[in-house]
Structure formats: C-alpha cells, structure tokens
Amino acid sequence: MxxxxxxxxxxxxxxxxxxxxxxxxxxxxxxxxxxxxxxxFIMSLQSGMGTNLAFVGLDNYARLLKDPVFLTTLKNTVIYLIIQVPIMIILALFISVLLNDKALKFKGFFRTAIFLPCVTSLVAYSVTFKYLFGQDGIVNIMLMKLALISEPVQWLTDPFWAKITIIAAITWRWTGYNMIFYLSALQNVDQSIYEAAKIDGASPIQTFFKITVPMLKPIILFTSITSTIGTLQLFDEVMNITAGGPGNATMTISQYIYNLSFKYTPDFGYAATVSYAIVILIVIFSIIQFKVAGDKNA
Known part of the structure; x- marks a missing residue:
C-alpha cells in the first residue's frame, strides 16, 4: 500500500x-x-483609415476579388512560384548529388560557396543584383562584349525581364539552402544500395531516378513546401530590386500588404485581409503538394 x-x-x-x-x-x-x-483575422473583418476601424464583415474578402492591384500581385506571385520553385528544387537536388561524390575534390569549398548566398543580408544582395542588372551593369556589359546582345537589356524596366531578374535573384540565394537538406539526406543513405545497383548494371541516370529521388521524397516534399511558403511571402527582393515596377509588373502580395499599411492611406483591416489571402494560398498549395507526393495523411 x-x-x-x-x-x-x-x-x-x-x-x-x-x-x-x-x-x-x-x-x-x-x-x-x-x-x-x-x-x-478580427482586423480583416474591419475597415477604415488608420486605427479608426469599423466592422464590415466579409466585405473586405469580397473586395479582394474585384481589386485589380491584388489580382495583379496574385498573378505575379504565382508566376514566381510555378517557375522559380521547381527550378530551384531541381538545381539543388542536382548539385547535392554532384557534391556527394566521394571522388570530388575540394567538396568543403564548393559546399560553402554554394551555401554562402543564403546567409548574406537580404537587402545587401538585393541591392547588389539591382546594380548588376542595371542598364549599365556588369551583366549587360559582359553580354555585349560577348556579342550576345547588340544593346543593353532592360532588366529592371521591362515587365518580362524584371520578373526574370527577380527569379534569378531568389534562385541564387536559396538554392544552397535546399541543397544542404538533400546533401544531409544523401550522406545517410547506405552506399551498398548504390553498389548493388551498379553491379546490376544500372546507369547513373537510372540510379538517380530509381533510387536517389524516391529515397529523398520526404525531403523533397519538405523543401517544396517551405520554398512555396517563402515565395508566397516574397518581399525583400522585389522591394529592393524593382520596387514592384515597372508599374505593378513585379509587385508581390507581401509588398501590396506593405503598401496598404504604410505607403497608401493606411487601411490595416484590408491589409490583414490580403495577409489571410496568403494563408489560404499556402494551405491550398501545401495540400496539393501533399496529394501529388502521395502522402496519405494530407
């Protein structure tokens, strides 16, 4: 007892x-x-100038569907997402496989060099890209010296090329970040699996698609979701490289939230509504990615 x-x-x-x-x-x-x-969320149900807010129910959410600026920023953000994220994931996966090769020399140097961009200041690297891709920037100078172009490309003032510049910037910064996850996972894979595949006559391409990719599936899903979230919240690069221009051609949803709160006449209620639009998009794209990956818990 x-x-x-x-x-x-x-x-x-x-x-x-x-x-x-x-x-x-x-x-x-x-x-x-x-x-x-x-x-x-409560604030997203209110509207008014500054802190003088009044309850308007779901009017702000109905306003989203009729707001041309929001629809433009939504289109821009989705374009960044569907183009940049797959390119970055594939590039990070490819680089991680190369850097996992035991025969490669100076692996530590290459890993550090590729990972280094993601620890640099967001503002500093964005401003650097702005000068690199300026009309008289080094990119145009090199392309003209190589006779690849006859006149400077308007990287920052043309709607198409401005988007390309933003995509190049965020790919340069975040590829190394995702590479580290893949590299860590690859180093924990039993090498006897690859040796057995080699004995069976599997080519490097077959080994990559039949062994490497399936074994990295959980990590690929994780990096895809985190990259999707990061791209939907994209702000610093657009703000510092193109300021959303020309016009609103590169403006993202996050920059529109900033403008609603601090640049235009402050409407914190509607800004909160736009913020929840990002939440809804993140949920939708995450569910899609879980379903595509075949996750039974999605």
Missing amino acids: QTGRSTRGLRVKNAAIGWSFVTLAAVMICLFYFYPMIQA
Missing part, C-alpha cells in the same frame, strides 16, 4: 515538473503566435 502511494506521488511530481517546462512554452506560443493570428 505504501509502495502504491509513493509511486503515485512520484508520478504526480514528475507530471508537475513536466508541465512546469511545457506551460511556459505553451503560454509563449499562444501569446506570440495564436493571439496575433486571431487578432489579425
């Missing part, structure tokens, strides 16, 4: 200790994550 009481007392003590650690973290998460999310 005494043993049973001491056991229960020990369980209660352990539970109390455990909850003392968990409670603080749970309170902080609720305070700094869930509370702002709820407040933002």
